Amino acid sequence: MLRSERKSLRRFLVLYMLLMLGLFALGSLLYYRSQEQVMLLQTKSRLMDYAAEQIRRLKRLHEHFPQQNRYPRDPRFRSAIYDLEYVKIFSTLRDGRVDFLGDIYSVGDVIHYVKILDNYYLGAKYLFVEVPRDRSWQQAVLGRIALAGTVLGILLALLGYSLARLFVRPMRQSIRLLDDFIHDTTHELNTPLSSILANIEMIDPAAMKEGDRRRLERIGVAARTVSTLYEDLKFLTLERHRPVRDERFSLDRLLKERLDYFEVMLRSKQLELRTDIAPVTIRADRRLLARLIDNLLSNAIKYNRRGGRIEVSLRPGSLRIADTGVGIDEEALEQIFERYRRFDSSEGGFGLGLDIVKRIADRYGFVIDIRSRKGEGTEITLSWKAEEE
């Protein structure tokens, strides 16, 4: 699966799961509320009976007040009376947060039932009856929600994954088509390209006229450009599954070799090369690091302006390649490592180079730092832990 494909799939799944989670939370809340209402209604009939009993007691107390002044209490419930102006007359409530419009409601750990009296015994218009809240229904409801959440979560995750794969299928097909095309083309490129390069090497430029030598040089530059492209294609399609052979080798020597290889191209574009190469030994697959360096150098040459400059610096733990080329917009930097992504259509290529760089860098844990300004140039620094050397 490609990185961009994985990214799309991940983004879709995150959005989908967030949406589903939101919907599930809403549904759970509604279910919880409805179950709470059912519980309150079941409790209400009991509390109505308590209220009727308490009213009878209040009536008796009203008739015998003040000779009797003990507020009636009941071990089964607590109660309070308030007058028409919401002034408390007497209360044995544990939770004093009363709602005069509430009918029946939960507050804290208790349930309150409000009864409006027809006759205001002792001046009471509102009688509140309080009982402790029964938590058993809550545990049962939460248990059901958790179970439904788990089952639904698994089902929705599977469904989401299938949907996501369905959505990215057109993209995957296009990419596969392109991959197949490149795969097939790569086979066909190898023989003629090797032949061109071998024949160029065999020609002695000293025996040629000045004009012919320049023409030959141009052919050499073009052949090397195609060769780099061919190596990239081969890496991505044919050698992807080749086992990696890590070994300890001199990175500075490899870098110099690759700079020599690109020397003709540098000269043809009249680029000034400034190098600062310190001896560095590294443990890695030589072939992979050659691809990485080739791609960075190739980009620095390809996107540079004629007569520009390239700076190459190698230090233990870092490799820096800077050019004075076209540069990249800051917003575009995020997508720079996506395969087939090209930022300047004036130059050839498939947009494979930095995808390869990223793969290899990720493999060895190199950190890539890119700084670029449109029209001024690009600076790429690879850094790694010195102990890896």
Next chain:
Amino acid sequence: MRKMVLLFLIGALWGGSFDRNCIPCHRKEGVSLRLTFMNALLIYSGEHNMKAGLKYFLRHPSRETSVMGEEYFRTHRLKAPLTLPERELDEALDEYWERYKVIGRLR
């Protein structure tokens, strides 16, 4: 007996508006102020509501607005409208409420 009359006279002369204006009349009519208060409480519930209701009744007495019920009027006549100054009437009602209120007297 002489003592009681003396106390009543002292209350009437030196007591508050309630003692001077309400107690003598209720005593004469044989109507318990406690009973009147508890009946009023049954209808008016809150302090301000009760004071407003009683005030209206005292200024404009009628059987319909009385707190005593039909039974009462078989043996008693409807009282005459009260002409007590506003301030004195308010004072008397405040005292009436404070003396007989239920709030703070339940345990």
